[in-house]
Amino acid sequence: MEIIRADHYATCFGVDRALEITNDALESETELYCYGELIHNNDVLESLERKGLHIIEDLQDLKDSSLVIRSHGVGQSVYDYCVKNNVRIIDATCPKVRRIHSIVRQHCDDGYDIIIFGNRDHPEVQGIKGWCEKGVYIYSDLNDYKNNHNYSENKTCIVFQTTYNINKHNDIKEYFYSLNNNAIIVKDTVCRATELRQEAAKRLAVECDSVLVIGGKQSSNTKKLYEICKELCDNTYWIENADGIPYDLIKNSKKIGITAGASTPLGIVEEVIVNVRTK
Ligand code: SF4
Structure with a gap:
């Protein structure tokens, strides 16, 4: 069995930057809020929550605190709310x-x-x-x-x-x-990162008998990678991490392709590859 990685996969510049900004802020802030999931990846989110990040889905009642704006960005009304309610903005909007x-x-x-x-x-x-x-x-x-x-x-x-x-x-x-x-x-x-990832996914799906697309189920760019690969390779599976590997469905494949969405850290990709190789 050969495992082939896409030429471009996993976290992009914008997500890496948002994670770095948030981790830096968590070193000095006692309470830090994030407007929506910082990254659509449960493993990473759980680790950030253990360090003190609280995910909130609306701004109601948020006052006199600090708020991370994730790479997706927000509309102007959120900035206006923060100014009015003494909320410090830690802006990780992707440039x-x-x-x-x-x-x-x-x-x-x-x-x-x-x-x-x-x-x-x-x-x-x-x-x-x-x-x-x-x-x-x-x-x-x-x-x-x-x-x-x-x-x-x-x-x-x-x-x-x-x-x-x-x-x-x-x-x-x-x-x-x-x-x-x-x-x-x-x-x-x-985004060019998206384009490169999508084109690499196409090449991968044509070349392989099975493809594993790794990324959170909320991640829109992972969904697109999945759709692109599925169209070209019917044995395409969308998994969040190594726990989701469909061993029975890929066991007869000679070439297994691996790609991952922009919210998937490299560590999770490596864990999937190690598990596919050794089990
Ligand atoms: S636009 Fe999105 S996919 Fe592109 S670098 Fe920024 S966060 Fe990543």
């Missing part, structure tokens, strides 16, 4: 997400409508929306846009969730370029 906030904010101020392609329920998308005062529309894909968008002659700026599927992103870009409409601006906001 690539922060760039999207600036793009939509600036274009809103300049009178553009904003279209976000992404998962409307995802916190990153909600955070981006939170920097637009009005005229913001969210679509999951091109069909959703074509079926539901009311055409207007307004200037329009289009952005994408950073983890948006790169193939769909390219199709959408092509579609809007083909309209040849100068009032529509398409901003390339898919």
Whole structure:
């Protein structure tokens, strides 16, 4: 049995940075709150909680304390709340997400409508929306846009969730370029880390008999890796850690591919590989 790792996998720059910022803060803060899960990985979260991090799902009643903003970012109202309630912000928003906030904010101020392609329920998308005062529309894909968008002659700026599927992103870009409409601006906001991970996952799935995609079940980028691999290799399994390895289903595979989402630390990937090799 051969184990092949994807060329690009596991935690990205933005998640590593958020973990480092949070761990640093935990050394000096007695009580530290995080708005939503810092990282969609239960093992890492449990370890941070043991050090004093509390995950909260809404800001109600948070006063006179310190709040980590995770790499997904948040809308402006959260910053406003913190200023008003004497909450110190420890900002771990990924710079690539922060760039999207600036793009939509600036274009809103300049009178553009904003279209976000992404998962409307995802916190990153909600955070981006939170920097637009009005005229913001969210679509999951091109069909959703074509079926539901009311055409207007307004200037329009289009952005994408950073983890948006790169193939769909390219199709959408092509579609809007083909309209040849100068009032529509398409901003390339898919994260290169995501793109590299997704392309590497494709190559891996073509090459292997089975693929293990490692990452938390809440992780949207892991879900996309899973979908990409599953399309090309039917024996693709999504696991959170070594406990989920489907030994019976992969035991006859000659080549097992390994990839992991942006919330999966390398240590968890190594543990999976050791277990697959030795059991
Ligand atoms: S996937 Fe990209 S945008 Fe998202 S946190 Fe990582 S580096 Fe930042």
